[in-house]
Amino acid sequence: MNITLKFLLLAIFSGVVHLDTMVFGQFMFSRPIVVGPIVGYFFNSPQTGLMIGVILELMYISVIPIGIKIPPDATAATILSVVFANIRECNDLGMPMSIFFGIIFSLVYKFTDIQIRTLNNMYLSWVDTAKAEFVEKRINLLVYYGIVVSFLRTILFYLIVLPIIYFIVKNVCVLIQYCPVKENFRDIIYILPAIGVGIGIAHFMEE
Amino acid sequence: MKFFSLRIAIRSLLIQSMWNYERMQNVGFAFSIKPFINYLYKDKVVQGERIKAHFGFFNTHPYLANLLIGIVMRLEEKYSRGEISSDEVIRTKTMLAGPVAAIGDRLIWSTWRVFCGIVAVSIFLFSGKDNYWFEVNIKLILAIFLFLYNLVHIPLRFFSVYWGYTYSSDVIHKLSKFSIQTKVLSLRKIGILLLLLSALVYSISFEDYVLNIIFWLNIILSILLSKRYAQIIIFYVLFLFNMIILIYK
Structure with a gap:
């Protein structure tokens, strides 16, 4: 399967998975520990997906959506990280590099989320000004609108971002191949879960 | 009523579909409670007016929102009989949203979800670096995480409409009897222990x-x-x- 078709399928899959984070249900299908291996299967490397899923699950373990606070998107970070960990040019360096860039671009996803939610404010008056007999229909339409916009926004985000980071990560990996101490960097992936373990312990130690 | 509870619980899965900064979960709340309003009032105009009354600011924990929907259903019944005013219905709903959100955030987001994540992650860490101790079963990890989390999530979502309707505003008092704080603290202690133990086993595998x-x-x-x-x-x-x-x- 060529890379463009893979990205397209992945964008559609991400559109569905991201619905779980906010729009529909919150059954936690979108958590890194679940999404990581699934995207990994997509690239025939579920073990890489699981490793990244574990690192990011731990890192985002104490990130909680409270009130108007929109947390950084763990799902986007995981999907992007797993995709780029599988870039051929990166070899063993792919995992740490992809997590490094995946997290940055998950902040971009968070930004689009804020924009969509701000945009949603505009449509409230549509129900406020409706005649009583049309209220029900308009509320239904708003709910459907919410689902469709969220789904399409996610697909669009991935279709734009995937080629951009693909280009960045691939070239960074090529540059690192010339680095004399690159062998040592490989071990960093085994250390990264420790950061999340510490974050998890600190979170549970809080009053 | 059980039929309504089920129907409303299913609709409430979309409570955050149109989340907005101005009134937050208002669209989802109105969407969820709509079947009950339609059952209570036969006149289309009254139905629309009552749904509009519930279109104001609303924000709470998405799972425990169902508890409030149940409470509002009971209050709405009283309103339809002329026992209370519309203001009282809306005021109670807004007043309870804060405490319910605090319980949900602490119990679900801050503890249960984190605990389930730790259980799943621990299995991976126990397997050691590059499956040093044993070959980790990926599907098993996913199944354990999703099953454990939704074991609490799904019943909570589906039963809380019924609890809210049955116990009305007393539900908060009933909830306090569950000694949530003690259970939360126990889960947190187990979580810390599990993380430390799995990290230890994982680090030994480094050689x-x-x-x-x-x-x-x-x-x-x-x-x-x-x-x-x-x-x-x-x-x-x-x-x-x-x-x-x-x-x-």
Whole structure:
């Protein structure tokens, strides 16, 4: 399967998975520990997906959506990280590099989320000004609108971002191949879960 | 009523579909309670007016929102009989949203979800570096995580409409009898223990004492930094720190 078709399928899959984070249900299908291996299967490397899923699950373990606070998107970070960990040019360096860039671009996803939610404010008056007999229909339409916009926004985000980071990560990996101490960097992936373990312990130690 | 509870619980899965900064979950709330309003009032105009009355600001924990929907259903019945005013219905709904959100955030987001994540992650860590101790079963990890989490989530969502309707405003008092705080603290202690134990087993599999020291140094540093900085900052700081250390290893 060529890379463009893979990205397209992945964008559609991400559109569905991201619905779980906010729009529909919150059954936690979108958590890194679940999404990581699934995207990994997509690239025939579920073990890489699981490793990244574990690192990011731990890192985002104490990130909680409270009130108007929109947390950084763990799902986007995981999907992007797993995709780029599988870039051929990166070899063993792919995992740490992809997590490094995946997290940055998950902040971009968070930004689009804020924009969509701000945009949603505009449509409230549509129900406020409706005649009583049309209220029900308009509320239904708003709910459907919410689902469709969220789904399409996610697909669009991935279709734009995937080629951009693909280009960045691939070239960074090529540059690192010339680095004399690159062998040592490989071990960093085994250390990264420790950061999340510490974050998890600190979170549970809080009053 | 059980039929309505089920129907409303299913609709409430979409409570955050149109989340907005101005009134937050208002669209989802109105969408969820609509079948009950339609059942209570036969006149289309009254139905529309009552749904509009519930279109104001509303924000709580998405799972426990169903508890409030149940309470509002009971109050709406009283309103339809002329026992209370519309203001009282809306005021009670808004007043209870805060405490219910606080319970949900502490119980679900801050404890149960984190605990389930730790259980799943621990299985991976127990398997050691590159499956050193045993071959990890990926599908099993996913199944355990999703099953464990939804074991609480799904019944909570589906029963809380019924509880809210049955016990009305007393439900908060009933909830306090469950000694939630004690259970939360127990789960947190188990979580910490599980994390430490799995981290220990994982680090033993390194067979490299320098990596072991760096691993535990990272745990200590991230605990210390967690008090002051956001997770992403901690990650990048320690990522760069590890890179520098590994160069000189």
